[in-house]
Amino acid sequence: MTENARLRVVILGCTGSIGRQALDVCRQHADRLEVVALSAHTGTEALTAAAREFGVRAVAVTSEEHAHDPILEELPQGCSLLCGHEGLSELARFDSADCILNSVMGAAGLEASYAALKAGKRLALANKESLVVGGDLLMPLASPGQMLPVDSEHNAIFQCLEGERADEVHAIWLTCSGGPFFGMTAEELSRVTVKDALKHPNWAMGAKITIDSATLMNKGLERLEAMHLFGCDLDRIIVLIQRESKIHSMVEFADGSTIAHLGASDMRIPIQYAFSYPDRWETPAERLDYRALGGLTFDAPDTNTFRCLALAERAGRTGGTAPCVLNAANEVAVEAFLGHRCSFTQIADIVERCLDQHDAERVVSIEQLIEVDIRTRALARSLVA
Known part of the structure; x- marks a missing residue:
């Protein structure tokens, strides 16, 4: 990525909670982030809407039952449609991407994390199961600063x-x-x-x-x-x-x-840091007023x-x-x-x-x-x- 260029981002699992909040971060920092590809499991309507909004170059639908939903005909012109877990791994290796946010749910995200690291991509990891199940395989592949944890606790650590x-x-x-x-x-x-x-x-x-x-x-x-x-x-x-x-x-x-790392209970903050690292950008969330917090237990x-x-x-x-x-x-x-x-x-x-x-x-x-x-x-x- 050249200096002052936007970070090219792939969001795997874009219709889930983390994926939706990641898209919100990308909206707020459109001058710094470019969404180039997206995936979803079954939520093809939301996937298509996001693909059109961000003008992405490729999408993947991991559910074989939904890979041919009629709504997918409304994908933007020139957008490639990939299917299954092979399609997910292909997006994780996407040539036009700098950073892969893996927010796929469960063990299904392991192969995508593996593919992203093998391809030398920055991996913003919101799929903890990748490391729970395959940490012995993934950690030797990750160079310093290549894998950025998105879970609020691990991002804090x-x-x-x-x-x-x-x-x-x-x-x-x-x-x-x-x-x-x-x-x-x-x-x-x-x-x-x-x-x-x-x-x-x-x-x-x-x-x-x-x-x-x-x-x-x-x-x-x-x-x-x-x-x-x-x-x-x-x-x-x-x-x-x-x-x-x-x-x-x-x-x-x-x-x-x-x-200690303190802050608002808002996942957009660790998501954004995984994109911005080592820099810090203006917060995507409401600031916490510590005077009004009352106490910590x-x-x-x-x-x-x-x-x-x-x-x-x-x-x-x-x-x-x-x-x-x-x-x-x-x-x-x-x-x-x-x-x-x-x-x-x-x-x-x-x-x-x-x-x-x-x-x-x-x-x-x-x-x-x-x-x-x-x-x-x-x-x-x-x-x-």
Whole structure:
């Protein structure tokens, strides 16, 4: 990219929560960002509208059932239409792109992350599952500054570590709100409904990640993501309940000093930083008035009640293909819960049984991980009541 040229951006998963907010950032900074390609799974109407608005050169529809929706005939002239996960990976390698924002949901984003790094693209990573499942494969491919985390917590940690020495880090304090059920007992959790679980106290997110936040599986996955991103042992990545979601994470150093990243609960801020790095642009969100905040509260998570957090730690300590099993089983279980086919607490039961039945292997290839993922999903579906 030449000096003063716009950063050419591909947004994978443009119709989801992160994708929509990324497009908003691109609107606000049209002088700095050029959207050149987009993908969606099933939302072809929103995909087409965005393609026309930004005049993109290519789109991909990953759902085979929607790859020929009539609305796609209204794509801008000269816009290429790609299909399936092969099309997604092709966009991740797109010649006319500088930066790939991967906000695809779930393990489906792994191959695209791999393709982007292999092609030497900047990867703005909002797909934590890429590292949870395939971190052993992806991290060796990433040069310094090539992979920029978009998750608010990891983006915060990344900023706290800027200019610091990794060997002087004592602990990473990985924060979370505790979700809508903070303080509940296991018996109370067994009676919660889908409607209850979708009421996150501080963030507006998609259904799957909102359920993961309610079970605390999201924080478990984020611990594994942080382990890969920052080369840090699990023992030094500590989950901290921060109910107001204003401290997005903290890094404590050997001398007892702690650097915290604070800000509004708005995902456009970390998305923008992944685009602007190492520069900072004018905020896309409302500023936080610290005089009106009132207070900040902290607590420890209850891993006996919120068992998904403990299961994620188990998978991380086992290593190899165990995190792939953890993620695949969880995706199936959450889908079943959202479809009213299992209870909230059965999500952890399904994940645990899948881990129990898996003999972990060293990660050697994408193909191996895909096979483990497929096998685990079949098992998890058989366990759904």
